[in-house]
Amino acid sequence: xxxxxxxxxxxxxxxxxxxxxxxxxxxxxxxxxxxxxxxxxxxxxxxxxxxxxxxxxxxxxxxxxxxxxxxxxxxxxxxxxxxxxxxxxxxxxxxxxxxxxxxxxxxxxxxxxxxxxxxxxxxxxxxxxxxxxxxxxxxxxxxxxxxxxxxxxxxxxxxxxxxxxxxxxxxxxxxxxxxxxxxxxxxxxxxxxxxxxxxxxxxxxxxxxxxxxxxxxxxxxxxxxxxxxxxxxxxxxxxxxxxxxxxxxxxxxxxxxxxxxxxxxxxxxxxxxxxxxxxxxxxxxxxxxxxxxxxxxxxxxxxxxxxxxxxxxxxxxxxxxxxxxxxxxxxxxxxxxxxxxxxxxxxxxxxxxxxxxxxxxxxxxxxxxxxxxxxxxxxxxxxxxxxxxxxxxxxxxxxxxxxxxxxxxxxxxxxxxxxxxxxxxxxxxxxxxxxxxxxx
Amino acid sequence: xxxxxxxxxxxxxxxxxxxxxxxxxxxxxxxxxxxxxxxxxxxxxxxxxxxxxxxxxxxxxxxxxxxxxxxxxxxxxxxxxxxxxxxxxxxxxxxxxxxxxxxxxxxxxxxxxxxxxxxxxxxxxxxxxxxxxxxxxxxxxxxxxxxxxxxxxxxxxxxxxxxxxxxxxxxxxxxxxxxxxxxxxxxxxxxxxxxxxxxxxxxxxxxxxxxxxxxxxxxxxxxxxxxxxxxxxxxxxxxxxxxxxxxxxxxxxxxxxxxxxxxxxxxxxxxxxxxxxxxxxxxxxxxxxxxxxxxxxxxxxxxxxxxxxxxxxxxxxxxxxxxxxxxxxxxxxxxxxxxxxxxxxxxxxxxxxxxxxxxxxxxxxxxxxxxxxxxxxxxxxxxxxxxxxxxxxxxxxxxxxxxxxxxxxxxxxxxxxxxxxxxxxxxxxxxxxxxxxxxxxxxxxxxxxxxxxxxxxxxxxxxxxxxxxxxxxxxxx
Numbered sequence: 001x002x003x004x005x006x007x008x009x010x011x012x013x014x015x016x017x018x019x020x021x022x023x024x025x026x027x028x029x030x031x032x033x034x035x036x037x038x039x040x041x042x043x044x045x046x047x048x049x050x051x052x053x054x055x056x057x058x059x060x061x062x063x064x065x066x067x068x069x070x071x072x073x074x075x076x077x078x079x080x081x082x083x084x085x086x087x088x089x090x091x092x093x094x095x096x097x098x099x100x101x102x103x104x105x106x107x108x109x110x111x112x113x114x115x116x117x118x119x120x121x122x123x124x125x126x127x128x129x130x131x132x133x134x135x136x137x138x139x140x141x142x143x144x145x146x147x148x149x150x151x152x153x154x155x156x157x158x159x160x161x162x163x164x165x166x167x168x169x170x171x172x173x174x175x176x177x178x179x180x181x182x183x184x185x186x187x188x189x190x191x192x193x194x195x196x197x198x199x200x201x202x203x204x205x206x207x208x209x210x211x212x213x214x215x216x217x218x219x220x221x222x223x224x225x226x227x228x229x230x231x232x233x234x235x236x237x238x239x240x241x242x243x244x245x246x247x248x249x250x251x252x253x254x255x256x257x258x259x260x261x262x263x264x265x266x267x268x269x270x271x272x273x274x275x276x277x278x279x280x281x282x283x284x285x286x287x288x289x290x291x292x293x294x295x296x297x298x299x300x301x302x303x304x305x306x307x308x309x310x311x312x313x314x315x316x317x318x319x320x321x322x323x324x325x326x327x328x329x330x331x332x333x334x335x336x337x338x339x340x341x342x343x344x345x346x347x348x349x350x351x352x353x354x355x356x357x358x359x360x361x362x363x364x365x366x367x368x369x370x371x372x373x374x375x376x377x378x379x380x381x382x383x384x385x386x387x388x389x390x391x392x393x394x395x396x397x398x399x400x401x402x403x404x405x406x407x408x409x410x411x412x413x414x415x416x417x418x419x420x421x422x423x424x425x426x427x428x429x430x431x432x433x434x435x436x437x438x439x440x
Numbered sequence: 441x442x443x444x445x446x447x448x449x450x451x452x453x454x455x456x457x458x459x460x461x462x463x464x465x466x467x468x469x470x471x472x473x474x475x476x477x478x479x480x481x482x483x484x485x486x487x488x489x490x491x492x493x494x495x496x497x498x499x500x501x502x503x504x505x506x507x508x509x510x511x512x513x514x515x516x517x518x519x520x521x522x523x524x525x526x527x528x529x530x531x532x533x534x535x536x537x538x539x540x541x542x543x544x545x546x547x548x549x550x551x552x553x554x555x556x557x558x559x560x561x562x563x564x565x566x567x568x569x570x571x572x573x574x575x576x577x578x579x580x581x582x583x584x585x586x587x588x589x590x591x592x593x594x595x596x597x598x599x600x601x602x603x604x605x606x607x608x609x610x611x612x613x614x615x616x617x618x619x620x621x622x623x624x625x626x627x628x629x630x631x632x633x634x635x636x637x638x639x640x641x642x643x644x645x646x647x648x649x650x651x652x653x654x655x656x657x658x659x660x661x662x663x664x665x666x667x668x669x670x671x672x673x674x675x676x677x678x679x680x681x682x683x684x685x686x687x688x689x690x691x692x693x694x695x696x697x698x699x700x701x702x703x704x705x706x707x708x709x710x711x712x713x714x715x716x717x718x719x720x721x722x723x724x725x726x727x728x729x730x731x732x733x734x735x736x737x738x739x740x741x742x743x744x745x746x747x748x749x750x751x752x753x754x755x756x757x758x759x760x761x762x763x764x765x766x767x768x769x770x771x772x773x774x775x776x777x778x779x780x781x782x783x784x785x786x787x788x789x790x791x792x793x794x795x796x797x798x799x800x801x802x803x804x805x806x807x808x809x810x811x812x813x814x815x816x817x818x819x820x821x822x823x824x825x826x827x828x829x830x831x832x833x834x835x836x837x838x839x840x841x842x843x844x845x846x847x848x849x850x851x852x853x854x855x856x857x858x859x860x861x862x863x864x865x866x867x868x869x870x871x872x873x874x875x876x877x878x879x880x881x882x883x884x885x886x887x888x889x890x891x892x893x894x895x896x897x898x899x900x901x902x903x904x905x906x907x908x909x910x911x912x913x914x915x916x917x
Binding site for chain 2 (some may be wrong): 031032033034035036037038040041042043044045046047048049050051061062064065066067068069070071072083086090093094095096097098099120121124125128137138139141167168169171175177179246247248253256257353354355356357358359360361362363364366367368370387388389391393416417418421439440
């Protein structure tokens with residue numbers, strides 16, 4: 001894929017006119033998907049997909065064209081040159097754009113993580129026998145993911161990783177569920193078997209009768225996956241500099257009223273894991289770590305180069321959407337093994353579901369509890385709870401109600417596939433909140 | 441360029457019980473302006489095929505954007521191999537009857553097929569952007585057009601051969617107004633709700649300018665509006681919020697693949713069970729819900745679903761009783777419950793699953809004025825801005841952009857940050873009045889998410905104004 005992409009890039013550059021600039025990017029996957037229901041196969045198949053994105057710049061105007069990329073030199077070049085001709089015909093009719101991002105001149109980077117994953121023919125026999133005897137529902141996804149960028153200044157970036165993920169739910173006869181995700185770049189059958197045995201044991205406690213919780217404020221432990229969901233909300237009208245400037249961010253209050261979150265809170269955009277490319281679709285390369293919240297204060301936002309031009313600030317080479325690519329909430333002081341005893345009495349929430357801003361400017365998020373959620377007394381799990389709706393503000397649960405953060409950070413892999421498989425995930429520890437507001 | 445699918449099908453050399461090929465070619469054009477400057481003039485072209493094979497009761501698929509003979513043969517062989525490997529672990533064993541033979545054509549409704557040039561579209565966008573800026577208090581104004589041209593062709597070893605072409609338009613305006621610490625946003629009917637099957641007639645400059653100006657004016661109006669009260673009261677919802685209400689608390693819970701458990705790891709299960717069909721009093725006697733792929737101009741009209749089943753209007757809920765599920769031929773076979781032709785995929789790179797298409801509430805008898813006049817105390821809400829519901833589709837909380845108090849049978853003060861929360865079937869059973877045809881409007885969304893692997897698909901929802909009793913409403917932070 002890399003050679004095919006760079007070949008097309010080189011050919012485009014040969015045919016560019018002096019007053020034209022190009023920024024090209026590439027996204028592709030060769031994926032196997034197997035969908036399970038009740039420990040059987042519901043659907044199975046493979047997808048080879050790749051797209052080339054062309055940003056064409058001329059005379060202070062720009063337009064973009066993206067198209068399916070086949071990996072065939074002749075067809076791809078023919079298709080790409082047709083697109084460029086269409087853009088050449090259109091661009092002078094477009095309005096001038098004062099915030100055009102020009103091609104970057106920084107060095108090129110290349111990172112290829114080969115991985116050691118199951119072949120397409122091995123997956124069924126490696127997974128299905130192990131998951132028998134329980135109501136197992138979920139999705140296997142595996143194969144290489146590709147990202148690339150190139151521009152008319154000669155920059156060439158490439159990222160390639162070979163990975164798998166098994167994202168699943170175990171469901172008890174009384175319809176209680178436990179969530180599991182087993183993901184990585186090196187498949188180890190023994191480790192998977194061990195992981196799954198542990199998950200089945202977790203499922204057993206869900207057979208207890210559920211406690212009905214009344215609406216109100218509760219001392220609450222949020223496990224890392226639940227915390228990751230809350231952090232993920234910052235990608236949507238949160239940490240984006242453009243969102244703050246345009247009055248669409250939950251963090252406007254932090255910027256304009258100098259409000260802080262809890263001094264225990266440290267969140268960064270941390271590329272040091274190497275799980276996602278450091279370059280964005282403009283080819284710009286981020287610092288290895290960008291501190292976003294330091295001791296609860298908003299230290300940096302995510303700023304793409306277009307926003308930087310518009311508001312006369314410095315870009316930190318975020319993607320154009322200024323969303324988090326590899327966020328990390330730093331570990332705290334509470335020992336992971338003692339989180340329940342520190343909680344003492346209250347709620348243990350393993351996962352949250354369907355989050356949305358209920359009042360974005362107020363920083364309020366609503367959502368549901370889901371999966372293994374429990375009532376805890378005297379530092380011990382007593383029973384599962386019936387799912388509840390919460391509606392609370394980041395200025396409470398990440399603010400003055402944040403009691404503590406565990407000393408162990410977990411990696412929650414990204415398993416979303418709307419625009420194809422995505423690399424990376426969120427690093428998060430568990431947290432304890434003094435008062436977490438349940439509403440329905 | 442359209443491929444000769446029959447030639448491709450005939451050249452595939454594998455021993456399968458059935459083979460189908462679906463080709464999708466789609467061009468999406470985005471044009472947007474923010475605060476007087478161009479933000480996007482983008483096009484995306486995707487073109488590929490999904491080869492689906494049936495072997496020993498199990499389907500396998502392979503999606504590829506390569507059309508040469510060798511790649512096609514490799515894709516078909518791989519799809520067959522996946523099906524073979526999985527067949528000993530199949531959840532359900534199918535035969536080729538779940539891919540019924542269909543032949544024909546469909547072309548989506550449009551009045552004007554003549555493309556409008558990029559400079560004219562940008563000019564309209566710029567003008568609407570100016571119209572939104574009714575005041576210095578507007579801190580951000582956006583205007584957005586999206587045009588999608590989709591061609592779908594299908595052939596199968598059963599003799600199916602059908603094609604469908606769609607022209608799809610989405611228009612969006614939004615304004616954010618600020619006065620000190622008060623920030624309010626307004627859009628035209630909610631984000632991308634103005635999504636239709638239509639032609640270039642939708643770019644009527646004067647109509648769009650008028651709409652954009654109202655968006656700006658109402659954003660400013662909300663700055664000085666009272667906060668929505670917190671109380672249990674009467675709630676009247678406009679069609680642009682009913683769209684979301686139908687979608688989340690009728691559409692998703694009636695999807696048969698959810699009821700059958702396929703979605704339990706992602707979108708979730710459903711409070712609806714197989715035994716509920718024909719029995720469950722889903723809503724009050726006034727609730728009549730249809731699956732209607734035949735409504736001209738609604739966003740998700742079509743003739744054939746991706747299994748080849750022919751789509752037609754069906755009542756899912758009649759006089760408040762649940763009758764039929766949103767399940768395609770595969771789900772109908774599995775559940776033995778009557779369904780609809782809704783086995784759909786988002787593109788060539790995804791396998792079809794049960795989806796909503798056009799899911800509508802049929803009009804009732806009441807005029808808008810009669811509904812408002814009948815409310816002594818209540819809240820009227822327009823345009824969704826926040827949505828969340830549990831994985832069984834019971835406990836929901838929705839927020840709107842714009843509201844009005846209803847006092848003594850009249851719309852009075854504007855209110856900001858209106859929200860409400862309830863549980864699905866009690867909510868629908870509290871439906872007290874349904875607006876007539878004059879209040880009936882249709883909207884759509886390009887982004888209904890579901891499935892593993894994930895698929896975002898287009899759906900349409902049409903509804904009259906509806907009145908619900910005793911609902912918890914509340915305001916902002």
